[in-house]
Amino acid sequence: MNLLDNQLKSGLRKDRDWGFIDGELCLISDFIPLAGSVVINETVTSPNTSLPYASISIECKKSSEKIIGYVTHKIDFFHLWKIFKDRGIDNNKEAILMYWTAKHYKHKILQKFSNLLLTILGGTPFPKMVIMVCPKGIFKGCSGESPLFPDKEIMVSVYGLMPVKWYLPELMK
Numbered sequence: 774m775n776l777l778d779n780q781l782k783s784g785l786r787k788d789r790d791w792g793f794i795d796g797e798l799c800l801i802s803d804f805i806p807l808a809g810s811v812v813i814n815e816t817v818t819s820p821n822t823s824l825p826y827a828s829i830s831i832e833c834k835k836s837s838e839k840i841i842g843y844v845t846h847k848i849d850f851f852h853l854w855k856i857f858k859d860r861g862i863d864n865n866k867e868a869i870l871m872y873w874t875a876k877h878y879k880h881k882i883l884q885k886f887s888n889l890l891l892t893i894l895g896g897t898p899f900p901k902m903v904i905m906v907c908p909k910g911i912f913k914g915c916s917g918e919s920p921l922f923p924d925k926e927i928m929v930s931v932y933g934l935m936p937v938k939w940y941l942p943e944l945m946k
Contacts, residue, residue, distance in 0.1 A: 783787040784841035786825060789895035791842065791873050794833050798934075800912040801869040801904075802839070803830040804857040812854040817847045826850035831871065832912075842873075848900035852940035856904055868912055870934060872903040877927050879946040889890065900942035901929055907936045 785791045810819040810826040819826055825843035827850055832839055844850045856862070856869060875897050878884045887897040911934055923928050926946050931939055 784828065784843055786843040786845065788875055788891060788897055788901070791901070792875070792891070794835060794840075794873055795876060796831050796872060796874050797835055798832040798912065798915060798930075799833040799840075799871045799873065801829050801831050801853075801871050802885055802930070804853050804869075805829070805937050806850075806854070807843075807850070809893050810850060812858070816853050819856075828851060829853065829871075834915075835895075837862040845900075846900045848942050849902040849904075852900075852902065852904045852942075854938065856906055856938065862906070866907075866909055867906050867937070868903045868909045870907050870912055870936075872921055872927065873901050874903070874921055874927075874945075875899070875901050876943065877921060879944060883944060890942075899944055902940075902942075903931065903945065904930060904940045905934060905936035907934050911935065 775880060781916065804827060806827045807872060808819060808821045808824045810817065825845050826847065827840050827844040829844060831841050831842055844853060862869060875887050875891055877886065878887060878899065890897045927941060
């Protein structure tokens with residue numbers, strides 16, 4: 774069994790684990806808050822900050838299996854909560870899509886800092902998820918892998934998916 778198979782079975786927790794889907798379009802099927810993590814009055818609270826805030830089940834074109842990913846950044850958790858818990862999903866008409874990326878930050882210094890920390894520590898302190906509510910069927914209908922364009926702003930890819938709602942961390946472009 775190779776390293777990627779181990780990561781897929783045990784789940785993606787650290788940024789270096791998530792790296793194989795950096796910039797790839799994924800479908801989120803489940804969002805499960807962990808260890809009492811909640812959003813109250815627009816504030817994320819968690820009784821144990823050493824544990825992930827939540828787990829998500831995702832499907833990506835790069836893997837034939839469902840993947841469990843652990844949400845470890847407060848802003849990413851907040852955005853998922855806003856969609857899954859506050860807004861709600863009409864499963865007959867909508868699907869939740871996501872891009873995970875540690876490469877699309879607004880400022881070059883943030884990109885360089887993120888790359889340095891990924892290389893040295895295997896993770897960055899910045900949010901990494903772009904979350905979108907899209908019409909059902911968009912994910913299956915995407916040709917190829919629908920990656921983020923490395924030289925274009927994220928919103929070019931987001932608008933192409935016709936989302937009805939999206940969350941993009943302020944640090945990203």
